Amino acid sequence: MLGLAALSLPIAATPAEAFLFSEDERDERRRRRARAARKRERAERKQVRKNTARRQINYKGREIVDFRSSEKPGTIIVKTRERALYQVMPNGKAKRYLVAVGKEGFAWSGVARVGMKRKNPTWTPPAEMIKRTPKYAKWRNGMPGGIPENPLGVRALYLFDGGGDTMYRIHGTNAPSSIGTAASSGCIRMLNKEVVELFNNTPVGTKVIVQ
Secondary structure: OOOHHHHHOOOOOHHHHHHHHOOOHHHHHHHHHHHHHHOOOOOOHHHHHHHHHHHHHHHHOOEEOOOOOOOOOOEEEEEEOOOEEEEEEEEEEEEEEEEEEEOOOOOEEEEEEEEEEEOOOOOOOOOOHHHHOOHHHHHHHOOOOOOOOOOOEEEEEEEEEOOOOEEEEEEEEOOHHHHOOEEEEEOOOOOOOHHHHHHOOOOOOOOOOOO
């Protein structure tokens, strides 16, 4: 971004400034330019937050859409670029849900199956997450399910592949404003009321494709 570029480079005095202003005055002008660059950066971040909020307001909830797929009904297909989860239906239709996906550096793709399901799941942060965010150390033995703070929300579908538990889940959330964004550590987040619907309609063994 322009703001970051301005902060990362030293701000040299122009020839005109060197002639017209004292060293103290030049320092003050450099400080003012740096403050202006930081202000622009904050404004850009604020605009991003506003745009995200608009996306949330515009989401009307699960809808039935046209969706051509060779996968059998019930299959779950997550399109990470769309931030959308599709549950295949007969006759070229699918249920479409807006979701949150993995943020940059945490996104993943592949084919898995629902290995198990849990109501009010316990959340246990992995060691690497605790290292990144030390405050999670208090939950190294698991955060009880059914409490508002639990990041997995009210339901979780655990994704397994040939090697066992992938450590990725489709789950509810305690941060509904994140839906429609790239915000997670790789898991697929849904609104709690919508993950309940998916949970009830998805048997263990269901194929899940994340693209």
